[in-house]
Amino acid sequence: MLTFAEELLLLAHDEKSGGFANIQDLLMNTALAGAVLMDLAILNRIDTDLSTLVTLDRTPTGEKLLDYGLTELAALPAKTSTIDALDLLRKHGATFEQMAIARLIERGILREQGGRILWVFETRRYPLIDGKELQEVKRRIADLLLSDDIPDSRDVVIIALAQACGLLRRVFSESELRDAQKRIDQIAKLDLIGQAMSDMMSELSAALTRLLPYS
Amino acid sequence: MEINELPANGATVLQLSGRLDGTTSATTDAKLADVVGRNPTLILDLATLDYVSSAGLRVLLKAAKQAQTAKQKLLLAGLQPAVKQVFEISGFSTLFAIFASREDALASLR
Numbered sequence: 668m669l670t671f672a673e674e675l676l677l678l679a680h681d682e683k684s685g686g687f688a689n690i691q692d693l694l695m696n697t698a699l700a701g702a703v704l705m706d707l708a709i710l711n712r713i714d715t716d717l718s719t720l721v722t723l724d725r726t727p728t729g730e731k732l733l734d735y736g737l738t739e740l741a742a743l744p745a746k747t748s749t750i751d752a753l754d755l756l757r758k759h760g761a762t763f764e765q766m767a768i769a770r771l772i773e774r775g776i777l778r779e780q781g782g783r784i785l786w787v788f789e790t791r792r793y794p795l796i797d798g799k800e801l802q803e804v805k806r807r808i809a810d811l812l813l814s815d816d817i818p819d820s821r822d823v824v825i826i827a828l829a830q831a832c833g834l835l836r837r838v839f840s841e842s843e844l845r846d847a848q849k850r851i852d853q854i855a856k857l858d859l860i861g862q863a864m865s866d867m868m869s870e871l872s873a874a875l876t877r878l879l880p881y882s
Numbered sequence: 883m884e885i886n887e888l889p890a891n892g893a894t895v896l897q898l899s900g901r902l903d904g905t906t907s908a909t910t911d912a913k914l915a916d917v918v919g920r921n922p923t924l925i926l927d928l929a930t931l932d933y934v935s936s937a938g939l940r941v942l943l944k945a946a947k948q949a950q951t952a953k954q955k956l957l958l959a960g961l962q963p964a965v966k967q968v969f970e971i972s973g974f975s976t977l978f979a980i981f982a983s984r985e986d987a988l989a990s991l992r
Contacts (some may be wrong), residue, residue, distance in 0.1 A: 708936055714904030715936045717971060723904045817947040817977060820940045856973040857943065859936045 669774075669800065670730055671702035671824055672767040677776070677801045678825075678834045685780065685792030690832050693871045696760020698832050700753045701864030703736035703763060705824045708860060712737055713752075715859050720749045732766040735759070749863040757867075768793060776800050805838045811854070812839075812847045818854050826854045827861030831868050885913050890988060893923035897984075899930035902938030910938070914945040919952035923991055927984040929960030934968050946977050955979070959987040 669677070675698060679688040690698075704720070707713045710733070712724050722745045727734045736756055743751060756763075771777040777793040795801060808829065811822050818826070829835050830851055835844055844851075855861055883906035888895040894917045902910055917924060924945075934942075949956035959981045961969060969975040981987040 709940070711904055711907070711937065716933075717968060721904070817943065817950050819947055820943060823943070853973055853976060857939070857977075859939070859972060862972070 669804075670732055670767065670770070671706050671828060672699050672732055672763050673771050673774075673776075674804050674825055675699065675702050675828050675832065675834075676764065676767050676771065677804055678829055678837060679832065680777075680793070680795065680801060682795060682798070685794045687793075688832075688834065688837070691872075691875070692760070693757075693875065694832065694868050695764070696757040697753060697864060697868050697871060698828055699760045699763040699767070700736075700756035701831070701860055702824075702828055703733060703756055704749075704752060704860045704864075705828075705858065706730075706733050707737060707740075709820055709824075713740070715749050715863075717859065718748055719746055720752045720860075721746050730770075732763060732770060735762065735766065749860060750867060753860075753864055753867050808835070808838050812850055818857070820858075823854055823857045824861065826851060827858050827865065830855045831861070831865050883910065885910060887917070888927070888984075890925070892921060893925050893988065893991060894921045895925045895927060895984060895988075897927040897930065901933040901935075902931060902941065903933060903935035904937035907937040907941045911941045911944065914941065915948065918945060918948040918956075919954055921954070923955040923957065924949060925957045925959055925984060925987045927959050927987075928965060929962070929983070931965055932962065934965050939968070939972060939974060942974065943977070955991075957981060957987045957990070959984045 676687060679690060681688060704713065708715060710728050714721050714723055722740055725737060739756060739759055740752060743755060772779055775796055778796055780792040780794060781789065807822060808826060811818050835851065839847065883900040883902060886897045888897055896917060946956055956978060958978045960983050961980060981990060
């Protein structure tokens with residue numbers, strides 16, 4: 668099973684360029700931190716409530732990316748706030764992204780292709796090998812949002828992540844999104860880590876907007 | 883965490899007491915999986931449930947999905963203020979029919 672960080676990157680993948688959607692680093696890093704925490708929660712390594720996050724079990728999960736996150740969390744007290752955990756892990760966003768890409772390559776979902784721009788600058792592209800996994804993620808999201816089915820925990824997480832990063836427009840047209848907005852909001856809200864992540868992203872966006880006129 | 887099955891006509895009633903969190907979610911999940919679908923209605927009496935965490939909410943979400951698949955009614959009763967607050971903030975209150983007490987939930991079936 669893919670980690671949420673891998674699913675998030677797949678959703679952000681741009682088939683044309685072989686790169687990833689241009690999402691501000693601050694937001695993407697927070698989303699990746701949220702994705703790691705949500706996987707650790709589902710694997711019962713951590714638990715959260717409206718404000719606190721408790722580490723229950725430091726046993727490695729066997730997924731390098733998640734175990735890296737679990738190790739980093741040890742820098743915080745066993746009982747901390749979800750916001751502090753997100754804040755700590757988002758600083759490792761670039762590492763999570765590289766680890767998730769490496770895992771997608773290892774799984775045979777992406778392949779790495781090197782190249783040069785203007786014969787000088789090295790570039791990296793990650794074309795999809797057959798796109799089956801991406802279609803599967805998109806199908807899961809579409810099936811759920813277009814039905815009244817109760818979501819399962821994994822569906823809730825991927826919708827919370829895709830919504831927070833503005834990636835649902837890669838699954839739906841603008842009018843479909845408008846029609847599904849109430850259901851998207853309802854589902855995304857069901858995950859408490861997702862709520863904290865979304866609040867943090869809104870605050871970061873607002874802070875960036877305030878700073879821009881002076882930069 | 884204690885889970886007691888209480889006698890009731892036409893419904894399975896489970897009384898959950900204590901804390902539903904990451905340390906008790908696995909046993910609660912197993913018990914709920916065992917009773918979902920047994921009767922047309924499952925009532926979870928939460929009057930003595932003091933705390934619910936994300937792990938607890940996932941167990942309840944799974945039970946709600948299993949009940950939906952089994953075409954079973956899943957009713958919740960007697961939420962304490964702290965648990966009710968979690969339900970309201972997380973939107974879980976929109977997923978379940980919630981009653982003030984077990985008696986009210988049972989009365990709704992008549």
